[in-house]
Amino acid sequence: MTRAQLTRAHARQVLLPLLTAGLILGAWEAAVRIGEIPDILLPAPSAVAIRLYETLPFLLKQAVPTTLETIAGFAISTVLGIALAVLVSASRLAREALYPNIVFFQLIPKIALAPLFIVWLGIGSPSRVTFSVFISFFPVVVATLTGLTSVDRDLLRLCRAVGGSGWKTYAQVRFPAAVPHIFSGLKIAITFAMIGVIVGEFITAQAGLGYMILFAASQAEMALILASIALLCVIGLLLYGAVVAMERVALKRYGA
Amino acid sequence: MSARGAAAEAITAARVRKVYETPSGPVEAVAEASFRIARGDFVSILGPSGCGKSTLMLMVAGLEPATAGSLRIDGVEVSGPQVDAGMMFQDPTLLPWRSVLDNVLFPIGMRRRVSAADRERAEGLLRMVDLWGFRDKRPRELSGGMRQRVALARALIGDPRILLMDEPFSALDAITRDEMGLALARIWDTTHKTSIFITHSIREAIFLSDRILVMGRRPSTIVEDIRVPFERPRQPSVEADARFNELYLHLKASIHRTTAGAA
Ligand SMILES: Nc1ncnc2c1ncn2[C@@H]1O[C@H](COP(=O)(O)OP(=O)(O)OP(=O)(O)O)[C@@H](O)[C@H]1O
Ligand SMILES: [Mg+2]
Numbered sequence: 459m460t461r462a463q464l465t466r467a468h469a470r471q472v473l474l475p476l477l478t479a480g481l482i483l484g485a486w487e488a489a490v491r492i493g494e495i496p497d498i499l500l501p502a503p504s505a506v507a508i509r510l511y512e513t514l515p516f517l518l519k520q521a522v523p524t525t526l527e528t529i530a531g532f533a534i535s536t537v538l539g540i541a542l543a544v545l546v547s548a549s550r551l552a553r554e555a556l557y558p559n560i561v562f563f564q565l566i567p568k569i570a571l572a573p574l575f576i577v578w579l580g581i582g583s584p585s586r587v588t589f590s591v592f593i594s595f596f597p598v599v600v601a602t603l604t605g606l607t608s609v610d611r612d613l614l615r616l617c618r619a620v621g622g623s624g625w626k627t628y629a630q631v632r633f634p635a636a637v638p639h640i641f642s643g644l645k646i647a648i649t650f651a652m653i654g655v656i657v658g659e660f661i662t663a664q665a666g667l668g669y670m671i672l673f674a675a676s677q678a679e680m681a682l683i684l685a686s687i688a689l690l691c692v693i694g695l696l697l698y699g700a701v702v703a704m705e706r707v708a709l710k711r712y713g714a
Numbered sequence: 715m716s717a718r719g720a721a722a723e724a725i726t727a728a729r730v731r732k733v734y735e736t737p738s739g740p741v742e743a744v745a746e747a748s749f750r751i752a753r754g755d756f757v758s759i760l761g762p763s764g765c766g767k768s769t770l771m772l773m774v775a776g777l778e779p780a781t782a783g784s785l786r787i788d789g790v791e792v793s794g795p796q797v798d799a800g801m802m803f804q805d806p807t808l809l810p811w812r813s814v815l816d817n818v819l820f821p822i823g824m825r826r827r828v829s830a831a832d833r834e835r836a837e838g839l840l841r842m843v844d845l846w847g848f849r850d851k852r853p854r855e856l857s858g859g860m861r862q863r864v865a866l867a868r869a870l871i872g873d874p875r876i877l878l879m880d881e882p883f884s885a886l887d888a889i890t891r892d893e894m895g896l897a898l899a900r901i902w903d904t905t906h907k908t909s910i911f912i913t914h915s916i917r918e919a920i921f922l923s924d925r926i927l928v929m930g931r932r933p934s935t936i937v938e939d940i941r942v943p944f945e946r947p948r949q950p951s952v953e954a955d956a957r958f959n960e961l962y963l964h965l966k967a968s969i970h971r972t973t974a975g976a977a
Contacts (some may be wrong), residue, residue, distance in 0.1 A: 612803040615777050620872070621797040624826030630824065634811050709731055714810040 466611040501681040510685035517689050524655055524666040525585065525693055527583055531590025531651075536644060538591065539598025545597070547606040547632075548624065560599060568593045571663050581662040590654030594647040602645025605636025637712040641705040648701050652694055668695075724876060724908040725751040725774060727897040730783035732769050737755050740811050743769040745933030746783070751925075756902055756909045758919035760965060761882060762973045767912045770929075774910060788875065794924030797825070799867030800907075802882040806861035806867075815840065818867045831877040832871070839867040842901060858891035863897065870905070878908040884914065895921055896950065903947045916965045920958060928965065930972035938968050938977075 474499040476501035483503045489495070497505060510517070542560065545552045572589055579585035609632055617627040659668025669685050732744040744766040751757050772778040773785055776796040785792045787799075808817045818836040822828050840846050843863040845856075853861055860883055869877060875972050883891045895918050902909065902922070913919050919926050920942055928938035942961065944952045952958055 479727040511971060610805065612805060613809075615772070615775075615800055616807060616821075617824060618795045618805075619775050619801050620795070620800060620821035620824045621795060626824050631809065631822075634809070645805050712811045 491604075495588040498678050498680060501684065502550055504679050505696070506688065508518070509681035510688055513685060517667070517686060520665060520667050520670050520686075521689055521693060523583070524652075524668065525661065526656045527586050527590060527658075527666070528648075528652045528693075528697060530583075530587045531594060531654055532648050533695075534591045535595040535598055535647050535651060539595040539643065539647070540602050540640065542595070543599045543602035543606060543636075544628070544633075547603055548628070560596070564596050565581070569657055571576055573656070576662060581664055585662060586655050586657065586658030586666075589658045590651045593654045593657075594650035597646035597650065598640070598643040601641075601646075603640045605639030606632045608639065609635050634712050637708050641701070641708060644699065644701050645705070648697050649694065652690075652697065656690070716842035722753045724753040724755070724787065725749075725910070726784075726786040726789075727770075727774075728784045728786075728791075730770070730773060730785050731781045732766065732773060732778065734769075736915065742932075743934070744773075747929070748783075748937050749927055749936055749939065751908060751910070753908050754906045755924045756907075756911065756922055757925045757927060758911045758913055758923040759918060759927045759929060760913065760919055760969060761934075762931045762969065763914075765929045765931040765972075766934040766935050767929055770879050771880050771910060771912060774876075775801060775878055796876075798874070798875040800872065800877045802862070802865050802877075802879040804884050806853070806858075806865040808861055808864055813850050813852060814845060814856070814864050816937065817864055818871055818914070820868060821872055821889050836867070836871055839870055842904075843867045843897065855937050858886050859891070859894055862894060864884065866898070870901075870907075875908065877907040879909065880912045881914065882911075883918065891915075891918070892950075898922060902926050909960045911913045916962055916969075917953065919965070920944075920961055921950075926965065928968050928972070937972055938965075940965070 487502045487504060490500060501509075542556070546557050546560075547553070571592075573584045574588045575592075606628075613631065614627070617631055622630070655666070655712055656668035656671075659666040660672055663669055663672060665689050670686045671683050674680075674686065717962075727747055728747050730744060730747045732742075734741040745767075747770060749757075759770065761767050769778060773795070774787070774792065775779050776792045776794050776799075788795060809820060810819070815836055816823075816835075818839060819828050819832060822832045824962065831871070837846070837849070838890050840849050843866055845860060845867070847858060853864065856864065858915040865882070869879075885895045886894060893930055895898055899922055911919070911922060924941060926938075926940045927936050928940075940961070943957060944955065
């Protein structure tokens with residue numbers, strides 16, 4: 459492909475989805491105006507945008523705890539998930555004793571358990587972060603485990619043949635081989651971590667964008683709900699983008 | 715060739731047997747294999763698929779324990795991984811995130827700190843396998859044959875006493891394969907490593923070997939042990955030798971008999 463063709467292909471990739479989104483928003487705006495739908499049911503995108511603009515300083519303040527708690531939950535999930543995967547893949551005893559339980563744990567409808575965390579940990583940050591970890595660590599475990607066990611059998615034989623210790627095999631072969639897999643788990647974990655924090659905010663009702671949504675709903679402030687959600691989407695996108703950026707760096711080093 | 719006394723024996727297998735215990739019952743991979751390999755000999759193993767060649771090699775490498783029998787390297791019973799064995803497999807099994815040079819140094823790094831002397835040795839080996847210009851490249855930038863040459867250099871980095879190769883050229887195209895055979899022969903000419911080379915190619919086995927063992931299927935034992943008469947260094951022209959073809963036909967018939975004899 460020529461340079462011009464490449465640019466065109468690239469522009470297409472960006473412009474086409476934007477165009478689709480624009481069309482949907484336009485249709486929404488038109489439907490609300492033509493159908494004279496009351497704001498209390500569904501405000502027009504323009505009304506939401508105005509509301510977002512008006513309340514932005516306030517909403518941003520609410521976004522701070524939501525963002526920080528999401529990052530905290532994600533960070534703990536990353537460490538915990540990788541550690542569990544290493545443990546489970548390295549020790550047969552740990553695998554047999556732990557793994558079935560971890561999987562079973564996943565079958566619990568976790569949202570239903572959220573109120574328990576309030577009983578145990580109160581209505582502060584620890585409760586929300588713990589719940590966030592609770593729902594986001596599993597994808598990290600599964601992805602890391604897949605990576606750690608993806609190493610070619612002959613390569614593992616070679617590691618033993620050259621007299622490498624199990625630890626060395628992890629540090630120099632298994633773990634680097636798992637890096638691309640780990641990131642696919644982390645991309646899921648970051649979105650789950652945010653869901654965990656929002657659910658936590660719904661229940662603990664203290665602060666944060668989740669709480670704002672709940673509050674706005676109680677006041678029948680539809681535009682404020684949608685403005686909060688819009689801000690949440692932006693934050694989610696930024697966090698996801700940050701993980702993707704780290705993945706890029708890691709893959710340059712450890713990718714095939 | 716040197717005189718072969720007991721002292722010159724590098725590998726001795728006496729009635730070696732291997733049965734894998736699997737969830738669906740025991741699998742007899744090697745029924746009973748006995749052979750002796752003299753120091754500095756290049757020995758190929760031919761045999762039908764599934765007759766236990768890889769298993770035999772893993773036992774020599776100390777990576778799979780023998781179920782019965784005795785296996786000695788330089789007179790010492792094999793009881794664990796043989797650090798003194800260089801290994802090659804069908805796939806190059808390189809680390810994709812490391813450069814060619816660092817891949818060659820991999821076995822050293824697994825044991826201890828890589829020294830300047832190791833680095834120098836690795837560089838020498840890369841020159842020997844004709845990859846000096848590629849030392850900083852990643853494996854993905856190399857062709858299949860080049861990757862196997864990296865694997866060969868890696869197998870030689872610890873100056874092993876024996877070289878164990880399990881169908882190292884099987885995944886290569888015919889032309890590259892011939893080139894690799896010739897390269898291996900040249901390297902053997904300078905290193906004289908005691909080698910076990912598993913292959914499905916009779917021509918490759920004749921061209922490279924001092925001796926050829928034929929393994930039969932079920933019960934898998936060594937059914938034939940043939941000395942290859944050609945002098946060294948081998949030239950590709952040996953294939954034109956009438957004895958080459960004779961040997962080829964003989965081995966072909968021998969392998970055919972073992973497969974036809976199977977149930
Ligand atoms: N780890 C294992 N566990 C159970 N059975 C095995 C194992 N490895 C090999 N076998 C079985 O042992 C037999 C011999 O296998 P092996 O790989 O040694 O044969 P091979 O001669 O190398 O075959 P090929 O020419 O196809 O590479 C086969 O029946 C195989 O299924
Ligand atoms: Mg095999």
